[in-house]
Amino acid sequence: MHVAALIKRKGSQVIAAKPDAPITEVAGILARNRIGAVLVMDGDDRPVGILSERDIVRAVAAEGPDALSRPASHLMTRELVTCKPEDTVSQMMAVMTERRIRHVPVVEDGRVIGLVSIGDVVKARIDDAELEVESLRGYVGMS
Structure with a gap:
């Protein structure tokens, strides 16, 4: 399965924040949308x-409540790992595991067209495995 199929299945909505948004605002965005990360x-x-969320928790642990008044640009990870729609789910799983990241923006022609999470990748792999099992059961049952 390709990343394009994941985006088609889950939708292409990307929740984002501006670089100058205070961390309290970003935390509200995360909570309201029940998501683990936002693109800046x-x-x-x-x-x-x-x-x-992990970036925010680490900052609060290191800086105390003052971290919450900082802008998103202060805490964000600047080095983005991105993927393309034609990348495979297996490739994404390997990248996420190797880089220890949970969210990857999908970029096409310089534009963000979606965001893939580790949950999306795992669900796709499980769905593929279940389909394969059912196909094998059907094949064995026909023999």
């Missing part, structure tokens, strides 16, 4: 980073 996008809707 500049005024031209280009991704400049990603900010996760």
Whole structure:
């Protein structure tokens, strides 16, 4: 399965925040949308980073409550790992495992067209495995 199929299945909505958004605002976005990370996008809707719940927790642990008044640009990961729609789910699983990341923006022609999470990747792998098992059962049952 390709990443394009994942995006088609789950939708292409990307929740984002501006670099100057206070961390309290970003935390609210995460909570309201029940997601683990947001892309940080500049005024031209280009991704400049990603900010996760874990980033916020680490900052609060290190800096105390003052971390919550900082802008998203202060805590975000600037080095984005991205993928393309034609990448496979297996490739994404390997990248996420190797890089120890849970969210990867999907980029096509320089535009973000979706965001893939480790949960999306695992679900796709399970669905593929279940389909394969059912196919094998059907094949064995026909013999």
